[in-house]
Every structure is written in structure tokens, then in C-alpha cells.
Amino acid sequence: MxxxxxxxxxxxxxxxxxxxxxxxxxxxxxxPFIPIGIKSGEVFGEKILDIRTKPELKSIHTITLYLGPVNQQEWIDYLIGLKPKRIIFNPGTENPVFFEKAKAQGIEVLPACTLVMLGSGQY
Structure with a gap:
């Protein structure tokens, strides 16, 4: 684990x-993972939290993004405020403004693919 x-x-x-x-x-x-988004439901035993409520979450190590830059704008400050150690910008989610804001807060920024990282032991 x-x-x-x-x-x-x-x-x-x-x-x-x-x-x-x-x-x-x-x-x-x-x-361990927490799914969050605007869709409701459950994935692999975990309830999808509603990002619109900006739930208070603790001890987030990694944020992996599956939202394109246009859809990220509203959530950038919220996500940075969770104080993750790193943010993985999966292909298609790269956002220079978000990169710089995260880096300024000491967050590691990775333009990478979570699936490749997991598959190659780099996660």
C-alpha cells in the first residue's frame, strides 16, 4: 500500500x-485515490466527489488531471490550495498558467501520463 x-x-x-x-x-x-469531478457515481469502490462543492481534502500527495485547460480555470486555486506534492498534467491538460502558479507554491509539475508512469514503475 x-x-x-x-x-x-x-x-x-x-x-x-x-x-x-x-x-x-x-x-x-x-x-489510494479520491475521484472528483462533476459526474456522480462510483469508481472501484470510491464515490466521485462533486468538485463544485470544493471539498476540504487533506494529505493529497498527487493530483492527476483529466480536465482540459478551459475547464481547469475555475478550479486552479482550489487544487493548489490542497497543497499536493505534485500535479500530473496528462496529455491534453497542459496549462502554462496553472504550471507557473503551482511551481510558485513549491508543487512539482509533471507534463506526463499517469498510466505510463504506473506501467513503468515511475509513479
């Missing part, structure tokens, strides 16, 4: 989406 509690931003119950694959792979790897 890892202590890298991961927040999956843009979580979904749609098995065709990369955020769903990430939840599956994290669950298989024994890495």
Missing part, C-alpha cells in the same frame, strides 16, 4: 475514458 494519496480530477464512471483507466490502475496498484 502506497501513501501517495491521489486525487483524480475529472473522474468518470465511463470505462472508455482515461480518468477511468487511471482509477483502475491505481486501485490495482494499491494506491
Amino acid at each position: 502506497s501513501d501517495k494519496l491521489t486525487l483524480i480530477v475529472g473522474a468518470t464512471t465511463n470505462p472508455g475514458r482515461y480518468a477511468y483507466f487511471a482509477a483502475s490502475r491505481l486501485a490495482d496498484a494499491g494506491i
